[in-house]
Amino acid sequence: MESTDTWRGEEWVVRRVTGAAAVKHYRCPGCDQEIPPGVPHVVTWPQLGAVEDRRHWHAPCWVARDRRTVRQASRRRSTR
Numbered sequence: 001m002e003s004t005d006t007w008r009g010e011e012w013v014v015r016r017v018t019g020a021a022a023v024k025h026y027r028c029p030g031c032d033q034e035i036p037p038g039v040p041h042v043v044t045w046p047q048l049g050a051v052e053d054r055r056h057w058h059a060p061c062w063v064a065r066d067r068r069t070v071r072q073a074s075r076r077r078s079t080r
């Protein structure tokens with residue numbers, strides 16, 4: 001099941017991954033912790049971006065992404 005969400009001025013596709021479909025370790029960019037196999041989570045990518053830009057997030061971290069990505073936000077600000 002997919003939906004779209006807005007983040008950093010872009011549309012992001014958000015797909016829910018069930019525990020059964022989660023077969024690898026991923027690193028959540030929100031909390032910098034691993035998502036172990038078997039844990040339901042979400043995978044997101046920019047609607048206009050590349051598939052390689054996909055990121056796996058804990059579902060609560062994605063919901064709280066604006067509070068979780070301080071480093072990325074400050075880096076983006078400094079390039080302006």
Ligand SMILES: [Zn+2]
Nearest residue numbers: 028031058061
């Ligand atoms: Zn997380």
